[in-house]
Amino acid sequence: MKLQVYNSLHNQLETFTPLEPGKVKMYVCGPTVYNYIHIGNARSVVAFDTIRRYLEYLGYEVTYVSNFTDVDDKLIKAAQAEHVTVPELADRYIQAYYEDTQALNVQPATVNPRATDNIAEIIAFVQDLIEKGYAYQVDGDVYYRARRFASYGELGHEDLDTLEHGASEHVASAELAKKEDPIDFALWKAAKPGEIAWDSPWGAGRPGWHIECSVMATKYLGNTIDIHGGGIDLEFPHHENERAQSEAKTGQTFVKYWLHNGFVTVGAADEKMSKSQGNFVTVHELLKTVDPQVLRLLMATTQYRRPIRFSEAGLAEAQTNLKKLQTAYQNLSYRLQDAEPGSDFKLEQEVRQVQADFQDAMNADFNVQNGIASVYELAKLSNVYAQRPVVFQATLTLMQQRLAELAAIFGIKLATEELADADVEALIAEREQARADKDFARSDAIRDQLRDQGIVLEDTPQGTRFRRES
Template sequence: MIRLYNTMTRQKEDFKPLVNNQVSMYVCGPTVYNYIHIGNARSIIAFDTIRRYFEYSGYDVKFVSNFTDVDDKMINTAKKENITVPELANRFINAFREDTRAVNVEPATINPRATEHIPEIIKFIETLIANGYAYEVDGDVYYRARKFKNYGQLSHQNIDELEQGASQHIDDEETERKEDPIDFALWKAQKSDEISWESPWGAGRPGWHIECSVMSTKYLGNTFDIHGGGEDLQFPHHENEIAQSIAATGEQFARYWMHNGFVTVGDENEKMSKSLGNFVTVHDLVKKVNPDVLRFFMATTQYRKPIQYTQSNLDEAQNNLDKIQNAFVNISYRLKDANGKEDYEVAKSAGNLVTDFKAAMDDDFNTQNGITVVYEFVKLINVLSEADQVNGDQLKELIKQFVSMVAVFGIDLKNNEIDDADIEKLIQRRNQARADRDFATSDQLRDELQELGIVLEDTAKGTRWKRNND
C-alpha cells in the first residue's frame, strides 16, 4: 500500500482514495507571465513522477493543474510590452507546454485557466458572502479569515503568526479597507484601464486564491484525494484555499496535502532567486543540457527533499542515465541470439527487485531508494547481456519490467534505432553549441550521436551524417 506524507497531519498515512483504483489530484500551476524556472520545474517534475507511479501501480489518475492567467504581475508585464494580458498568457502557456514536453511531463488531464471561469468564481464568492464569510468594500471583496475556526491548520501557525505573514503580502491602503489585516482578497476592483470583468460588485478581477478553489472543485468535486504544490504555497495560498472552500461547500476539501522541497543553486546551497542572479529558466537550460538528464536529475530526488542544482550533480545524473540507457541497448541487442532455457534464479532475482522497487516507492514516493533498485536491475541486465545462453521470452519480460520502472522517472528508453528527424535535432543543437563556443556541450552531443551509431562529418557546407552500418 502506498503511504504518503500528509502536510496537514505532519505524518505518513496510508493512501486510501475516494474511489477504488482512481486518484483525483490537483496541483497548482504557474502564473504565465514568464518562462518557468527550475524551481517551477522541480514541482512539475515531482508531481508528474508521483502521478506516473500511481499509474504504474494500476491507478487511473485524473490530474488537474491550472494556469493563473491574470494577476498583478501579468498586468504589469503586459503594459511594459504594450500587449494585452491574454496575448501574454497565450505566449507563455505555449512556452510552458513546449518546455514541459521537453522534460517529458505528461499533459494534465485538464489545464483550466482562471479567466475561463469568471462566472463560476463570481458565484463562489456570492456563496461566501451569503454564508457570512466575505464582505465587499468599494468594489473589493475580502474573506473573513478569523471567522474560519481552523485557519492556520495546514501551516501549523497560530493566528498572530499568520497575521504577521499576511502583512508581507498587502499594502497600507489595502489594510485600511479590511475589517482585519489577515483577511484576503477574493475579488479586486478595477484600477484605471486594467483588464476586468463585470460583477455584482462592479468591474474587477478575481484574487489569486479563489481560482484554485473554484477550478479544483469544479473538475474534481468538493472533496478530492490530493492537493499538491511547492512548500512555499502552504501559506497563504493553500491555507486560504482550504478556508474559502470549506466555507462555501461545508465539506472537506483535499484529503491529502503534498508539498515539494525547494531548489538551491551552486555549492553554497543558495536558494534560487532573481535578486541573487542565479535564476535559470527551463527554456534556456534545455538548449544547453540534455532534457532527459535534467528530468532524471530532478526525478531521482525524493520530492520533499531540497535539490542542489550544480554542474557536478548534473554530470552525475548524465553518467547514471548513460548506464541505464547502455544496459537497455545491450539487453535489447542480446535478444537477437537468445536461444537458451529460462533461468529460474534470474526470474527470482528480477521479481525480488520489482518487489524492492515497489516497497521503496510505496514509502512516500522515495525515488532515491527506487532508483537504487533500478541500478541493481542494471547489474542483472549487464550480466545477462554477457551470458553464454539466455532465454528470449525471459529477456522480453525483464526488458518490460525494466522499461516500466525507468518510465516512472520520466525516461523513455530507446534502442539504437533513432529516426532521421531526431538525428537532425541533435545535430542542430550541436551546431548551436559550436556557434556559442560551448565545446563541452558540442562534444557531449557528438558522443551521444556516436553511441547511437551516427557518424558525423563537419564540412565547409555544414555537418553531414550517416549511420555506421550504411
Template structure:
C-alpha cells in the same frame, strides 16, 4: 501499502482515495507571465512522477493543474511588452507546454485557466458573502480569516503569529479597507486600464487564491484526494484555499496535502526564485542540457527534499542515465544470438526486483531508494548479458522491466535503433574486423575514427563488435 506524508497532519499516512481505484489530484500550476524556471519545473516533475507511480499502481488519476492567467504580475508584464494580458498568457502557456513536453511531463487531464471560470468565481465569492465569511469594500471583496476556526492549521501557526507576517505585506490602502490585517482578497476592483470583468461589486478581477478553490471543486469535486504544490505555497495560498473551500462547501477540502522541496543554487544553497533573480529557465537550460538528463536529475530526488542544482550533479545524472541505457542496449544486442525460450530463475528474480522497487516507492514516493533498485537491476542485467548462453524471453523481460521502472521517473530509453541493422555501418565493421585479422591496424583505426566522427562508437565484446550512437 502506499503511504504519503500529509502536510496537514504532519504524519505519514496510508493512502486511501475516496473512490477505490480512482485518484482525484490537483496541483497548482504556474502564473504565466514568463518562462518557467527549474524551480517551477521541480514541482511539475515531482507531481508528474507521483502521478506516474499511482498509475503504475493501477489507479486511474484525474490530474488537474491550472494556469493563473490574470494577476498583478501579468498586468505589469503585458504592459511592459505592449500586449494584452490574454496575449501574454497565450504566449507563455504555449511555451510551458513545449518546455514541459521536452522534459516528458504528461499533460494534465485538464489545464483550466482562471479567466475561463469567471462566472463560477463570482458565484463562489457571492456564496462566501452570503454565509458571512466575506465582505465588500469599495469594489474589493475580502475573506474574514478569523471567522474560519481552523485558519493556520496547514502552516501550523496561530493566526496571531500569521498576522505579524501578513502585516508586513499589507499596503496602507489595504489596511484602511480591511476589517483585519489577516483578511485576504477574493475579488479586486479594477484600476483604470486594467483587464476586468463585470461583477455584483463592480468591474474587477479574481484574487489569486480563489481560482484554485473554484477550479478544484468544479472539476474534481468538493473533496479531493491529493493537492500538491511547492512548500512556498503552504502559506498563504493553500491555507487560504482551505478556508475558502471549506467555508463554502461545508466539507473537508483535501485528504492529503503534498508539498515539494525547493531547488537551491550556489555555494550558499540559496532558493531559486524569480524574486531573487537567480533563476535558470527550462526554456534556456534544455538548449544546453539533454532534457532527459534534466528530468532524470530532478525526478530522482524524493519530492520533499531540496535539490541542489549544479553542473556536477547534472553530470552525475547524465552518467547514471547512460549506464541504464547501456544495459538496455546490451540486452538488445544479445537478442541476435539468444536461444529461444524463457528462464524461470530470471523471471522470479525480476519479480523480486519489481517487488523491492514497489516497497521503496510505497514509502512516501521514495524515488532515491527506488532508483537504487533500478541500479541493482541494471548490474544484474549486465552480468546476464555477458553470459555465453542467454534466453530470448529473459532478455525481453529484463528490457521491459527496466523500461517500465525508469518510465516512472519520466525517462524514455532510446529504442533499439542501436541494433546492427544499418548495412553501411555493418559493412564498415566487417571491414574493420577483417583488417584487424590481417593486422592492418592503420585501416582498423581509420574506420573506428570515421564512425566516431559520425557519432558511432564501437565496442568490442566477447560476443563481437557492437556500436551505439551518441549525441554529437
C-alpha cells in the same frame, strides 16, 4: 507495505486510501504564466508527474488537474512593459510551458484550466461566500474573513496573532484600512484604470489568486479531492486560503492528502531558486544545452519533499546514470538477436525481487532515491546476464520490459539506438529475401524490430517503403 504519503496538514505519514477505490483525484498548482518556467517551477511539475506515474503503475486511474494563473499583478505589469495584452502574454508563455514540459516528458494533464475561462464560476463562488457571511465587499474589493474559518492556520501551522502582527507591518495602509482584520485576504480586486477587468456584482475587477484554485479544483474534481500538490512555499498562505474558502463554501473536507515538494537550491549557500531573487535558470534556456532526459532524471530522483541542489556536478552525474540505463537496455536488445528459446527461472526471480524492492521504496512516501537504486540494480543484472554465452529470449524480454517500465515512472524513455536510414534499407532488403525464401518468421521479426524503433513499413507494388513515426 501499502503506500504511505506525508500529509502536510498533520505533519505525518498516512496510509493512502483514495476516496473512490481504484481512482485518484489530483490537483497541482500550475504556473503564473508571465515568463518561462524556471528549474524551481519544473521541480514541482516533475515531482508530481512522477507521483502520478507511480500511482498509475499501481493501477489507479488518475484524474490530474493543473491550472494556469493567467491574470494577476505580475501578468499585468509584464504585459504593460511589453506593450501587449494580458491574454497575448499568457498565450505565449502557456505555449512555452507546453513545449518545455513535453521536452521533459511530463504527461499531459487531464485538464489544464485557465483562470480567465472560469470567471463566471469565480464570481458565483465569491457571492456564495458573501451570502454565508465568510466574505465582505469594500469599495469594489471582496475580502475573506479568515478568523471566521475555525481552523484557519492549521495547514501552514501558523499562529493567528503572529499573522496579525506580520500583516499589520507589511500590508499597505490603504488596503489595511479596508479590511476588518489584517489577516483577511482578497477574493476579488477592483480594477485600476487601464487594467484588464470583468464585470461583477461589486464592479469591474478580477479574481484574487487564491480563489482561482478553489474554483478550478472543485469544478473539475468535486468538493473533496484525494491529493493537492504544490511547492512548500504555497503551503501558506495559498493552500491555507484555498482550504478556508473551499470548506467554507461546501461544508466538506477540501483535500484528504496535502503534499508539498521542496525547493531547488543554488550556490554554496544553497539559496532557494526564485524569480524574485534573480538567481533562476529557465528550462527554456537550459534545454538549449542540456539533454532534457538528463534534466528529468536529475529532478525525478530526489525525494519530492527534499530540496534539490542544482549544479553542473549534479547534471553530470545524471548524464552518467542515464547512460547506464540506456546501455543496459541496448545490451538486452542486442542479445535478443541470438537468444535461445526458453527462460532462466532463477534470474527471473531475481528480477521480480528487484521490482518488489522498488515498490517497497516507492510506497514509503515516493522514496525515489531508493526506488532508482533498484532500477540501477536491475540495469546491473541486465548487463551481467547479457555477457553470458547463452541467454534466453523470455528472460531477456522480461528484463527489458521491467527496465523500461520502472524507468518510465521517472519519466525516462529507454529505446535501442535509432537506426540510420542505410541500416533500415539493409533490414528491408533482408526481409525481402526472407519473404522470397518463404522464411516468414524472419520476415515478421524484422518488421517487428523496425516497428519497435518507430519505423513503419509500407508494402507497395513498387516495393517496400518506410517512414518514421513522429
